Each structure stands twice: as structure tokens, then as C-alpha cells.
Amino acid sequence: MVNKVISSSGLPVVSAGLRQSLDTVQQEQGENWSKLMLRQLKEENPEINSLLLDLAHDSQDPKAVVLAGYKVYKLLELAEANERRLWRE
Numbered sequence: 001m002v003n004k005v006i007s008s009s010g011l012p013v014v015s016a017g018l019r020q021s022l023d024t025v026q027q028e029q030g031e032n033w034s035k036l037m038l039r040q041l042k043e044e045n046p047e048i049n050s051l052l053l054d055l056a057h058d059s060q061d062p063k064a065v066v067l068a069g070y071k072v073y074k075l076l077e078l079a080e081a082n083e084r085r086l087w088r089e
Contacts, residue, residue, distance in 0.1 A: 012079035
């Protein structure tokens with residue numbers, strides 16, 4: 001039986017393996033990954049993109065802020081898809 005974990009907040013749970021997988025893909029694709037995420041967020045969730053840009057503007061390391069936001073967004077998206085797949089099994 002697969003362990004199906006639900007967080008108390010209702011957000012999907014991100015596993016260490018999922019995080020490592022995303023880190024690998026992001027490192028392999030480099031700047032291209034960030035550009036793809038920028039396009040995705042502009043289309044799917046422009047307010048999140050605006051928030052990240054505002055936070056980055058006020059930061060000492062804007063690229064790190066934006067990259068962290070993109071990674072969190074993508075991890076939640078992947079974890080949600082993974083949970084949907086697990087519940088269907």
C-alpha cells in the first residue's frame with residue numbers, strides 16, 4: 001500500500017526525492033529552466049509572478065529570490081500531480 005500523506009494546510013507534501021529531482025533538472029537546464037518558469041508563471045499565475053518580482057526588487061540577491069519562488073511553485077505543482085496519481089491507484 002502506498003503512503004498517502006495530506007498536509008493539514010491542504011497543500012501537497014513535497015518529498016526529498018521530488019526536490020532532488022527538480023534540483024537536477026534545474027541544474028541541467030540552467031538559465032533555460034528559469035526562462036521557462038517565467039513564461040509559465042506569467043501565463044498561469046501572473047500575480048505570483050508579480051509578487052516574486054516585487055520581492056526580488058527589494059532584495060540584495062534578486063535572482064536567488066526569483067529562483068526560490070520558481071522552485072517552490074514547481075515543487076508544489078509536481079507534488080500535487082504526484083498526489084493525484086497516487087489517489088487514483
